[in-house]
Amino acid sequence: MSSDATLAEVCVVACAEAWRGDGEILASPIGTIPTIGVRLAALTFEPDLVYTDGDAIVLGAPLPVGAPPEAARIVEGWLPFGHMFDIVWSGKRHVMMGATQIDRFGNQNIACIGPWARPKAQLLGVRGAPGNTVNHPTSYWVPQHSTRVFVEQVDCVSGIGYDRAAAAGPTASEFHEIRRVVSNLAVLDFETPDHAMRLRSVHPGVSVDKVGESTGFPLVVPDDVPETRAPTDDDLTLIRDLIDPNGLRNAEVPS
Amino acid sequence: MADKRLTEADVVAELRDGMTIGIGGWGSRRKPMSIVREILRSSLRDLTIVSYGGPDVGMLCASGQARKVVYGFVSLDSIPLEPHFRAARQNGTIEAMELDEGMLQWGLKAAAMRVSFLPCRAGLGSAIMEINPDLRTVTSPYDGQVLVAMPALPLDVALIHANRADARGNGQYLGPDYYFDDLFCRAAKRPFMSCEQVVDTDDFMKLGTEQTLKISRMLTDGVVEAPHGAHFTHCVPDYQRDEAVQREYAASAKDADAWAAFRAKYVDIPESDYRRLIGATE
Numbered sequence: 001m002s003s004d005a006t007l008a009e010v011c012v013v014a015c016a017e018a019w020r021g022d023g024e025i026l027a028s029p030i031g032t033i034p035t036i037g038v039r040l041a042a043l044t045f046e047p048d049l050v051y052t053d054g055d056a057i058v059l060g061a062p063l064p065v066g067a068p069p070e071a072a073r074i075v076e077g078w079l080p081f082g083h084m085f086d087i088v089w090s091g092k093r094h095v096m097m098g099a100t101q102i103d104r105f106g107n108q109n110i111a112c113i114g115p116w117a118r119p120k121a122q123l124l125g126v127r128g129a130p131g132n133t134v135n136h137p138t139s140y141w142v143p144q145h146s147t148r149v150f151v152e153q154v155d156c157v158s159g160i161g162y163d164r165a166a167a168a169g170p171t172a173s174e175f176h177e178i179r180r181v182v183s184n185l186a187v188l189d190f191e192t193p194d195h196a197m198r199l200r201s202v203h204p205g206v207s208v209d210k211v212g213e214s215t216g217f218p219l220v221v222p223d224d225v226p227e228t229r230a231p232t233d234d235d236l237t238l239i240r241d242l243i244d245p246n247g248l249r250n251a252e253v254p255s
Numbered sequence: 256m257a258d259k260r261l262t263e264a265d266v267v268a269e270l271r272d273g274m275t276i277g278i279g280g281w282g283s284r285r286k287p288m289s290i291v292r293e294i295l296r297s298s299l300r301d302l303t304i305v306s307y308g309g310p311d312v313g314m315l316c317a318s319g320q321a322r323k324v325v326y327g328f329v330s331l332d333s334i335p336l337e338p339h340f341r342a343a344r345q346n347g348t349i350e351a352m353e354l355d356e357g358m359l360q361w362g363l364k365a366a367a368m369r370v371s372f373l374p375c376r377a378g379l380g381s382a383i384m385e386i387n388p389d390l391r392t393v394t395s396p397y398d399g400q401v402l403v404a405m406p407a408l409p410l411d412v413a414l415i416h417a418n419r420a421d422a423r424g425n426g427q428y429l430g431p432d433y434y435f436d437d438l439f440c441r442a443a444k445r446p447f448m449s450c451e452q453v454v455d456t457d458d459f460m461k462l463g464t465e466q467t468l469k470i471s472r473m474l475t476d477g478v479v480e481a482p483h484g485a486h487f488t489h490c491v492p493d494y495q496r497d498e499a500v501q502r503e504y505a506a507s508a509k510d511a512d513a514w515a516a517f518r519a520k521y522v523d524i525p526e527s528d529y530r531r532l533i534g535a536t537e
Contacts (some may be wrong), residue, residue, distance in 0.1 A: 002413060056431035069495065080432040085357045089376070111353065116386045122344035127330035130355040131377030132500070154262060160380040166379030171401050175376075 005193040005231045007184060009218075009239055010034065010203050011143075013231045014187050017040040018139045018180040019094060024048040025136075026079075026087050028095040032252045034141045034182075035065050037096075039243045040235060056080045066248050088128065091175055099127060099181075101154040102140060104197045104217045105161035106190055108133075108176035109154035116156050126255040129159035130134040143252050145183035147216035162195035184253050186211045187228055192220050201228040259424040261477040261528065263293035266447045269477075270294070270412060274324075277363070277408075277443055278320040279415030279436035280488065282332045283309040283496055287449045288316035289484035292529070294320065295522050305363075305408055307356065307435065309488060310504060311330035312521075316349055317507075324349055325408060325505050327356035330353050331501060338508030351368040353386060354378075360435060362408035367441035376404035413443035416485045417470060418493055419462060420450035420478045424468030427459055434470045442472035448480040481526070483535045497533065 005013075015037030019027050027042075029035040035054070037061035042049045052058050053067075058077030067073070079087075086094050093178045099124055101109040110129060114120030132138050138159055140150050159210060165176040174228040180200070181188040198220040199211055208225050212218075231239070239249070257276035270276070270406070281287040291311050294302075301322045306312050308329030315321040317339040321378060329340040343349045354362070355377040357434035365373040374393055384390055384403070393404040415436040426436075426448050448470060487504065489496035500521070507517035521529065 067530070071493065078431070081434055082360070083437075085360055087355060111382070116349050116353075116382065118346055121343040124330055125326055126355055126357045126381065126383060127328045130379075130381035131359050131375075133375050133381075134379055157380075157382040162486040164380040169401055171376055172379035243443050 005236060006250070006254040006255045007203065008255065009230055009231050009236060011182060011184060012040060012239055012249060013235055014038045014182045014203070015141060015150055016044070017229065018182065019046050019049060022046060022049060022094050024050065024052045026093040028093055030095070030097045030250050031141050031143070032065055033143070034096040036239060036243050038064075039248075040238055043238050043242075044103050044235065045232055050077075050078055050157050056142060056154070056194055062243055063081060064246070065244050066240065066246060088131055088135050091136045093135075094139070094179065095132050095143050096139040097132070097159065099149060100139040101149060101151045102181065103151060103154050103161060104144070104175050105149055105158070105163040105195060106197065107154050107157045107161035108140060108159035109156050109162060110158050111156040126156070126158040133159040133176060133178070134165070135175055136151070137179045139180040139182065142181060142183040145185040145211070145214045147214060150215040150217065152217050162190060185214060196220050198222070201226045203228045204230065256423065258422045259472075259475065259478045260422050260453065261447070261479050262447035262450070263479055263481065265289050266290055266479060267293045267297050267299070269445060270299055272299055272534065273301045274411040275305060275409070275410070277305040277410040277413040277439040278311045279490055280309065280311070280485070281412065281432070281434040281436060282330045283306045283488045283501060284332065284431065285416050285434065285490050287414045287484060288448070288486060288488060289481040289526050290414050290440045290449055290479065291315065291450040292526070293478040295518070299457045305359075305410060308337065308340065309368050310337070310501070313337045316340050321349055323352065325354065325359070327354050327359045327520055328359070331505060332446040333496065333498060334501065334505050337377035338505050340505055344349065353383070354382070355383060358403070358405050359408070360384070360438065361405040361498045363435065363438045363442040365405065366409040367438055371406065372406050376402060376466075378403040378405070387390055404496050408442060409438050410439065410443035410531075411445065413439040413446040415446070415448050415470070416481070416490065417448055417450040418490065419454050420448055420470075421456040421459070422478060423451055423456065424448065424472035424475035425459070425468060426450065426475065427463060428465050428469050429463050429467060431494070437451075437469050437474065440470065445476050446474055447477045447479065449481040449484045451482055451490060453478060453480045463499055470502065476507070483530050483533065486535070497532050500533065
């Protein structure tokens with residue numbers, strides 16, 4: 001374990017850990033730090049993960065994040081969006097999406113703020129979140145943990161949480177799993193009897209109280225909350241020298 | 256043997272007020288922008304636009320010609336939120352049908368198959384079922400599985416942009432993703448394709464493999480040779496996205512004057528002037 005890891009690097013490792021045990025499935029990260037996380041997982045403990053350059057190229061070996069389109073790469077496969085949807089619907093995928101809002105049962109919103117009919121702020125739209133969450137494991141990455149993101153009720157349910165999956169019936173719930181929520185403060189999961197969000201670990205230097213104050217609903221907090229796994233020396237070398245030599249991670253999570 | 260070559264103006268002359276128009280590409284990638292600009296220069300109105308949306312949707316919102324938009328997302332990719340689309344949604348100037356990305360594909364597929372719906376899992380439990388109150392579920396007659404019955408999204412017209420095409424209407428993609436352009440064409444009564452360059456049929460295999468020939472002439476009613484026709488969206492490998500012009504476009508959502516200035520500079524001019532303006536060689 002290394003003591004000089006930055007917060008961004010702790011977050012990279014926490015994101016990578018979300019894919020531990022997934023084996024030979026498509027790992028789809030949205031955002032810089034989750035992308036570094038997938039490539040780190042593939043280079044260390046999860047070598048069979050399948051991952052792309054962010055477009056239609058399946059990479060045979062990790063490419064630095066932010067590499068220009070003309071940069072050389074090892075191509076092992078082709079994955080245009082049409083094939084991507086085939087994979088989503090087959091279940092062989094674990095995506096880590098962003099969340100403008102998320103609630104205690106993992107309902108996520110990326111569509112709009114305010115009433116959908118006449119939003120105060122139109123965002124992306126639901127994108128693939130409704131289909132992702134009923135077809136295969138989904139995790140979320142929140143670079144700025146706050147009560148604006150972790151809310152009692154989301155404005156437009158894009159990705160569905162455990163309560164709504166159960167209410168929608170077995171076709172909605174049979175492949176539903178919200179694996180992790182990784183933020184700049186902590187790692188959260190839903191490993192509780194009623195699938196309410198639980199504090200899984202806090203990042204170094206972050207108190208349990210700080211996470212609670214930054215969350216807009218009561219979290220399930222175990223008696224002993226461990227610290228998030230610190231990056232190993234090997235992790236740091238891979239992140240700094242190979243996967244993100246230009247430090248793009250620091251733009252998403254400043255030190 | 257049919258020669259299907261047309262101009263952008265010929266294509267737009269085939270369009271009517273109130274039509275449902277599907278637009279290929281994805282986000283700010285390989286959009287048939289020269290035809291979209293031609294629509295902006297026309298008096299067409301009350302259009303329903305079906306798209307994995309980018310500046311095609313944004314411009315038709317800004318011009319007031321889109322009455323309704325059917326989308327899974329609208330984004331400029333490097334600028335995640337499409338500002339003209341946002342303004343239209345926030346000001347309530349368009350009707351919206353928001354879908355999961357896969358549901359949109361399924362709706363086009365159903366139209367292409369000439370069936371009224373296709374079942375899918377996506378949508379169950381999400382806001383999609385509430386914000387689209389006409390959506391229904393269907394129960395499988397085999398095992399009782401309950402699925403969303405995604406209705407067909409038939410198109411009056413599809414507009415796509417390819418890297419190369421021949422005069423008969425075969426289209427070729429040279430970039431890494433053909434998106435859903437073939438599906439948009441199959442779902443449409445009148446599909447039209449613009450392309451960077453019209454080539455001899457015999458040239459296709461010099462440019463790429465058989466797998467790049469994704470659009471059959473059975474799928475196209477017309478071909479427009481439009482060099483830089485996807486600009487400012489990207490059309491790889493012919494050109495990358497013009498981020499500077501895209502930023503200028505995004506900034507033009509600030510107010511009516513800014514949009515009017517953008518429009519005067521980039522839209523209300525002949526395409527030959529447009530190409531000179533962006534520094535493309537003729």
